Amino acid sequence: MVEEEGRILSNVVASQVELHARYGGIVPEVASRQHLLSIVPVLERAMAGPGLDWQDLDGVAVTVGPGLPGSLLVGLNVAKAIALARNLPLLGVNHLEGHIYAHWLEVEEGGGAPFPCLCLVVSGGHSELVLMRGHGQFQSLGRTRDDASGEAFDKAARILGLGYPGGPAIQAAAGKGKASFRLPRAWLKDSHDFSFSGVKTALWRLVEEIKGGDPLPVFDLAASFQEAVVDALVANTLETAREYQVEGILLAGGVAANSRLREVMGERSILPVLIPSPALCTDNAAMIAACGCYHLRAGGVAGWDLDVDSGLRLG
Ligand code: KG4
Ligand code: ZN
Numbered sequence: 001m002v003e004e005e006g007r008i009l010s011n012v013v014a015s016q017v018e019l020h021a022r023y024g025g026i027v028p029e030v031a032s033r034q035h036l037l038s039i040v041p042v043l044e045r046a047m048a049g050p051g052l053d054w055q056d057l058d059g060v061a062v063t064v065g066p067g068l069p070g071s072l073l074v075g076l077n078v079a080k081a082i083a084l085a086r087n088l089p090l091l092g093v094n095h096l097e098g099h100i101y102a103h104w105l106e107v108e109e110g111g112g113a114p115f116p117c118l119c120l121v122v123s124g125g126h127s128e129l130v131l132m133r134g135h136g137q138f139q140s141l142g143r144t145r146d147d148a149s150g151e152a153f154d155k156a157a158r159i160l161g162l163g164y165p166g167g168p169a170i171q172a173a174a175g176k177g178k179a180s181f182r183l184p185r186a187w188l189k190d191s192h193d194f195s196f197s198g199v200k201t202a203l204w205r206l207v208e209e210i211k212g213g214d215p216l217p218v219f220d221l222a223a224s225f226q227e228a229v230v231d232a233l234v235a236n237t238l239e240t241a242r243e244y245q246v247e248g249i250l251l252a253g254g255v256a257a258n259s260r261l262r263e264v265m266g267e268r269s270i271l272p273v274l275i276p277s278p279a280l281c282t283d284n285a286a287m288i289a290a291c292g293c294y295h296l297r298a299g300g301v302a303g304w305d306l307d308v309d310s311g312l313r314l315g
Contacts, residue, residue, distance in 0.1 A: 001046055002289035004058070004297075005109045011286040012046045014038040021164045025154070032070030039078050046285070057088055059301075061292020064092040065312030066125065072308035080304065089301040091292040096121050096128065096314045097138070099252035101291035102276040102284070113274050114247035120237045121314070122261075123253035123283075124150035124165075127194045127233070129240050130315050132250070135294050138315035141240055142192025149229055150255045152196035156225045159204050160218050170222045171258055177219025179227035181206060186232060192240045199228045230261045234268055241271060248272040257281040 062079035157166025257278035
């Protein structure tokens with residue numbers, strides 16, 4: 001639950017990490033069934049805090065995409081039920097736009113990133129460069145051509161036997177090693193797109209080569225992989241920021257929780273770099289509510305025909 005000014009009143013996160021770790025990744029059917037089991041208890045907890053009341057709600061924001069249809073449908077149906085029962089406006093939110101609005105949860109009313117700003121949205125399913133000219137005004141400038149950066153972290157962790165989810169595992173291992181192996185950084189000419197499948201394959205080859213002989217230097221390999229991904233993300237973002245003459249850079253999505261990415265982007269950018277706290281970078285409901293507040297202000301209320309769109313784009 002979020003106030004219009006962006007203050008978080010409650011933010012309950014139900015993690016499926018342990019469940020997915022058992023399968024080594026997300027199985028869509030398993031994920032949607034877990035949503036079904038979790039959603040009402042999570043809602044009850046979110047509304048149970050002191051001073052919180054269903055009667056105080058001005059609207060219901062819900063993610064409509066991109067994402068796994070089964071999981072999105074569970075959320076949308078419950079949101080429609082609340083909106084119907086309490087006669088509230090329903091607000092459909094793009095998940096990636098939600099990630100960007102995590103930033104506005106931590107700024108004063110009327111403040112926030114300067115426009116135009118360049119948003120780097122990096123999550124388990126997406127790596128996108130999006131130009132934001134104002135609230136709700138997005139233009140897509142680049143995206144990944146293959147793996148998303150979060151997906152690359154997850155796959156690299158599997159190659160190194162570090163478990164799931166890979167991002168935090170790689171970050172922890174990298175902290176104990178040195179980036180002593182040179183892994184490739186894809187640089188796509190005349191494009192703002194990313195590509196992360198090459199660095200993943202290079203890591204796999206390196207591991208296969210070393211495996212025969214010495215014990216695997218897992219920490220150094222993790223640090224080298226993290227450095228290559230961070231370098232590619234930062235270089236493309238700064239180049240695009242220069243080209244579009246933006247006023248600031250905004251990082252969002254689960255991978256924006258990565259401490260090395262936060263550090264390198266801050267060091268190499270001459271522009272202000274704005275990044276939500278790590279806990280607000282990974283998936284949460286407060287960011288969706290924050291985005292919903294802006295939709296409500298702009299009159300972007302959805303009808304009962306609101307549907308999910310697993311391939312929804314931003315800009
Ligand atoms: O945004 P998010 O929570 O969910 C999606 O919308 O996908 O992002 C999850 C992704 C996962 O791939 C996870 O490995 C990655 O974000 N991630 C990280 C870190 N924390 C989460 N990647 C690198 N470093 C981290 N500290
Ligand atoms: Zn996400």
